Amino acid sequence: MTEADPGRRVAVVLFNLGGPDDQAAVKPFLFNLFNDPAIIGLPGLLRTPLARLISSRREATAQANYRLMGGGSPLLPETRAQAEALQAVLSDRLAGDQARVFIAMRYWNPMTAETAAQVAAFAPDEIVLLPLYPQYSTTTTQSSLKLWNETYVGPGVSRAVCCYPQAGGWIAAQARGVAETLDQAGDRPVRVLFSAHGIPETLVSAKGDPYQEQVETTVAAVVAAVEAERGPIDHAVCYQSRVGPMKWLGPSTPEAISQAGRDGRGVVVVPIAFVSEHVETLVELDIEYAELAHAEGVSPYLRAPAVGARPPFIQALAQAVVDALDRTGVAPFGPGCKADWKACPHRRQRAA
Numbered sequence: 275m276t277e278a279d280p281g282r283r284v285a286v287v288l289f290n291l292g293g294p295d296d297q298a299a300v301k302p303f304l305f306n307l308f309n310d311p312a313i314i315g316l317p318g319l320l321r322t323p324l325a326r327l328i329s330s331r332r333e334a335t336a337q338a339n340y341r342l343m344g345g346g347s348p349l350l351p352e353t354r355a356q357a358e359a360l361q362a363v364l365s366d367r368l369a370g371d372q373a374r375v376f377i378a379m380r381y382w383n384p385m386t387a388e389t390a391a392q393v394a395a396f397a398p399d400e401i402v403l404l405p406l407y408p409q410y411s412t413t414t415t416q417s418s419l420k421l422w423n424e425t426y427v428g429p430g431v432s433r434a435v436c437c438y439p440q441a442g443g444w445i446a447a448q449a450r451g452v453a454e455t456l457d458q459a460g461d462r463p464v465r466v467l468f469s470a471h472g473i474p475e476t477l478v479s480a481k482g483d484p485y486q487e488q489v490e491t492t493v494a495a496v497v498a499a500v501e502a503e504r505g506p507i508d509h510a511v512c513y514q515s516r517v518g519p520m521k522w523l524g525p526s527t528p529e530a531i532s533q534a535g536r537d538g539r540g541v542v543v544v545p546i547a548f549v550s551e552h553v554e555t556l557v558e559l560d561i562e563y564a565e566l567a568h569a570e571g572v573s574p575y576l577r578a579p580a581v582g583a584r585p586p587f588i589q590a591l592a593q594a595v596v597d598a599l600d601r602t603g604v605a606p607f608g609p610g611c612k613a614d615w616k617a618c619p620h621r622r623q624r625a626a
């Protein structure tokens with residue numbers, strides 16, 4: 275690069291689920307979610323009326339949950355804080371280039387089409403598609419990337435980050451949160467429950483969704499990092515937020531809390547598939563499951579915070595961007611992850 279060279283224009287697009295910003299947004303947000311074929315795998319003629327029905331039926335309960343957080347989801351402000359922190363790190367790591375971080379939500383604002391238009395207007399040379407889901411699932415990462423690929427019309431070479439279940443900074447940020455929360459437990463015996471958002475079991479058993487094995491990979495790495503500092507910890511993996519009549523991955527987080535009680539332990543619950551706070555952490559974990567723990571005499575009941583904009587996590591995201599641009603290192607986040615997730619090298623990163 276010469277002094278006059280303005281460098282590459284790099285757009286980084288952060289993907290997340292999105293959440294309703296007020297009470298009126300709850301129903302259309304739920305409709306968008308249940309109308310996604312990655313969530314309900316039926317043809318559109320059946321799926322769309324079903325999505326209308328479920329979003330109507332679920333609206334009041336969901337609104338009540340969002341009211342407990344002031345009316346809407348904090349997911350977007352949390353994601354903006356992550357985007358700003360990443361932008362700051364990238365301006366250093368990619369000095370000489372012009373990097374800009376964008377946010378594309380799957381089911382609520384800023385929606386993918388709006389962000390795609392902003393990215394096209396930025397006229398990037400390179401686009402890095404970076405899901406805020408450390409573990410790949412057809413229901414999250416694949417759904418977001420598919421919609422992006424169908425929507426984006428503009429310049430730039432696209433590179434997708436499929437997943438980062440055991441990226442160093444992500445694991446370090448999680449391990450710090452676990453250690454700090456274990457400190458609050460003091461000498462009281464506790465089990466660390468790594469709680470991931472569930473998905474229907476058939477997605478894993480029949481369709482080969484790699485989510486469960488990547489969740490296990492993350493848990494094994496976090497446990498190793500915590501144990502290296504403090505010695506053995508009692509721990510288990512569990513799955514929260516079940517929706518609908520199908521069998522979901524188990525054990526469920528409520529079952530795991532009850533089991534800890536029967537074993538004479540309190541719990542430290544760790545959100546292991548979420549990177550920010552939202553309805554599933556602030557309401558489900560902090561209120562609903564806390565009440566269950568209280569009713570069953572499970573004490574203490576403590577919850578580790580989501581990683582948010584903790585510096586090691588932001589460094590992990592920045593490293594994923596740099597790796598994607600460089601195409602260097604072991605198992606880079608390659609185009610195979612985007613075009614054919616079954617060929618993704620990260621699927622083989624299973625915990626020993």
Ligand SMILES: C=CC1=C(C)c2cc3[nH]c(cc4nc(cc5[nH]c(cc1n2)c(C)c5CCC(=O)O)C(CCC(=O)O)=C4C)c(C)c3C=C
Pocket residue numbers: 291292293294304307312313332336347348349407411413414471472473474517547548551552553554
């Ligand atoms: C790892 C992340 C997530 C996976 C996997 C996932 C799968 C999944 N989710 C539903 C249904 C709902 N999810 C809802 C909220 C929600 N889900 C995630 C993340 C994952 N979902 C987040 C971050 C949030 C919170 C958004 C916010 O507003 O704060 C909801 C809405 C809340 C509710 O009514 O319970 C639903 C519904 C399914 C069916 C599914 C896999 C098939």
Ligand SMILES: [Fe+2]
Pocket residue numbers: 471515
């Ligand atoms: Fe969800």
Ligand SMILES: [Fe+2]
Pocket residue numbers: 435436437607608610611618619620621
């Ligand atoms: Fe991959």
